[in-house]
Amino acid sequence: xxxxxxxxxxxxxxxxxxxxxRYKPGRWNAITDVAGxxxxxxxxxxxxxxxxxxxxxxRTGVTAILPNPTNVFEDRVVGGGFVxxxxxxxxxxxxxxxxGLVETPIFLTNTLSVGAVSDAAVKWxxxxxxxxxxxxxxxxPLVGECDxxxxxxxxxxxxxxxxxxxxxxxxxxxxxxxxxxxxxxGMITCDFKAGIGTSSRKLxxxxxxxxxxxxVMSNFGVMRQLRIGGLPVGEVLEARYRPANRRTRNYxxxxxxxxxxxxxxxxxxNRLAKRAALGIGRVGSTAMHGSGEIVLAFSTAxxxxxxxxxxxxxxxxxxxxxxxxxxEAVIEATEEAIxxxxxMARDMEGVNGNVSKALPLDDVKEMVxxxxxxxxxxxxxxxxxxxxxxxxxxxxxxxxxxxASAAKPTAVRGAEGMARPARPPGAAGPGxxxxxxxxxxxxxxxxxxxxxxxxxxxxxxxxxxxAGARGKDGAGPRPDGGGSGEG
Numbered sequence: 001x002x003x004x005x006x007x008x009x010x011x012x013x014x015x016x017x018x019x020x021x022r023y024k025p026g027r028w029n030a031i032t033d034v035a036g037x038x039x040x041x042x043x044x045x046x047x048x049x050x051x052x053x054x055x056x057x058x059r060t061g062v063t064a065i066l067p068n069p070t071n072v073f074e075d076r077v078v079g080g081g082f083v084x085x086x087x088x089x090x091x092x093x094x095x096x097x098x099x100g101l102v103e104t105p106i107f108l109t110n111t112l113s114v115g116a117v118s119d120a121a122v123k124w125x126x127x128x129x130x131x132x133x134x135x136x137x138x139x140x141p142l143v144g145e146c147d148x149x150x151x152x153x154x155x156x157x158x159x160x161x162x163x164x165x166x167x168x169x170x171x172x173x174x175x176x177x178x179x180x181x182x183x184x185x186g187m188i189t190c191d192f193k194a195g196i197g198t199s200s201r202k203l204x205x206x207x208x209x210x211x212x213x214x215x216v217m218s219n220f221g222v223m224r225q226l227r228i229g230g231l232p233v234g235e236v237l238e239a240r241y242r243p244a245n246r247r248t249r250n251y252x253x254x255x256x257x258x259x260x261x262x263x264x265x266x267x268x269x270n271r272l273a274k275r276a277a278l279g280i281g282r283v284g285s286t287a288m289h290g291s292g293e294i295v296l297a298f299s300t301a302x303x304x305x306x307x308x309x310x311x312x313x314x315x316x317x318x319x320x321x322x323x324x325x326x327x328e329a330v331i332e333a334t335e336e337a338i339x340x341x342x343x344m345a346r347d348m349e350g351v352n353g354n355v356s357k358a359l360p361l362d363d364v365k366e367m368v369x370x371x372x373x374x375x376x377x378x379x380x381x382x383x384x385x386x387x388x389x390x391x392x393x394x395x396x397x398x399x400x401x402x403x404a405s406a407a408k409p410t411a412v413r414g415a416e417g418m419a420r421p422a423r424p425p426g427a428a429g430p431g432x433x434x435x436x437x438x439x440x441x442x443x444x445x446x447x448x449x450x451x452x453x454x455x456x457x458x459x460x461x462x463x464x465x466x467a468g469a470r471g472k473d474g475a476g477p478r479p480d481g482g483g484s485g486e487g
Contacts, residue, residue, distance in 0.1 A: 037067060064105050075303040119139075151351060180348055194348040
């Protein structure tokens with residue numbers, strides 16, 4: 001089995017030269033590029049050797065995501081979510097989908113620590129807002145989980161109150177630690193060590209200038225499924241790592257959290273969360289029977305006060321037709337976040353000597369470089385014989401054609417109906433210049449009555465009779481090349 005040097009430098013996915021979409025990342029390439037969002041971790045690692053339940057070895061932790069800069073309890077944010085495969089859990093998600101509001105921090109941990117983290121989160125919030133359960137409603141903290149039992153004494157339930165408090169206390173904006181940290185400490189992806197990963201995308205101003213950030217706790221898949229930048233890296237590495245001991249009864253899972261400053265409401269965030277599943281699929285997930293792929297999403301653009309004397313709350317909402325760039329951005333950011341989790345994690349030994357190897361970055365970079373060189377050679381090769389070369393004006397047309405992203409919202413079909421076709425500039429229609437309204441007809445959309453009128457107006461032409469012409473009885477040349485059928 002290949003060995004990874006203990007001090008081998010790790011880097012993020014895009015540092016390997018991998019092509020990861022067309023939109024640029026934010027300043028930190030992290031979920032914290034969405035203004036006001038903060039992330040904190042508490043990592044719990046101790047012990048080695050055989051598993052002794054309650055004693056260790058321990059390879060686990062908790063990650064906390066705070067959605068706004070003030071407090072999410074009094075100034076709730078709009079939220080949504082999506083479940084691709086439900087063999088997993090995010091406590092509080094049913095209320096989130098019902099109300100469309102996030103009112104607690106979001107926590108990520110291992111499967112058997114969901115209750116402990118939820119209890120500690122309640123304690124933390126009651127200390128700050130003593131009216132909870134009295135003058136205020138009760139709360140249900142959002143806590144997502146993945147199974148880290150292949151490396152961690154999960155039944156020992158080693159995540160305690162102080163670890164939840166530490167994750168909350170250390171939460172900050174700026175760069176986010178990745179790999180084997182926080183809730184991702186004991187997580188594995190496609191048989192390589194993984195954990196926490198994050199990424200972001202910043203849309204150009206012409207598309208709204210919005211930011212989308214994604215953070216994942218990644219713990220899914222098997223090696224042969226792994227794809228990096230579209231390349232079947234897992235298939236290449238599978239034979240090399242075949243002798244290695246791997247988990248076989250744990251399908252793993254992934255929890256993804258999306259943040260954006262785009263003004264979206266719940267149904268739009270639900271739709272955005274669905275697209276994150278496409279990013280998960282790009283890396284190799286098939287959402288196995290025993291896996292849980294669960295996505296949460298929230299927008300910081302509108303904050304809904306818990307208490308107000310008003311009867312109406314006004315919100316700013318993005319048009320549905322403007323969602324497409326956000327869909328693309330969240331797919332790109334989700335894919336890169338998972339790859340960052342893989343690239344930043346190091347080898348880890350856990351319970352019973354189980355070892356999860358780190359992704360071999362040098363090998364991955366070599367594969368990516370080779371593929372890119374081959375692609376460049378193919379692009380520079382002369383066209384194949386028999387292929388018609390592009391016309392002299394093809395390049396000019398491609399330069400002048402407007403990009404699809406520049407299309408106006410009314411140029412696409414949406415829930416509001418089909419856009420009315422516009423007449424090309426300078427085109428004159430019937431009645432032009434006479435004060436009558438211009439009617440626009442598509443050539444392929446004539447009614448039956450219009451066709452009948454056109455046929456009646458055209459003079460009837462007699463067909464010349466001959467060997468190839470049809471007679472009165474409709475007979476013509478036979479398929480076998482015989483006569484016309486007339487005696």
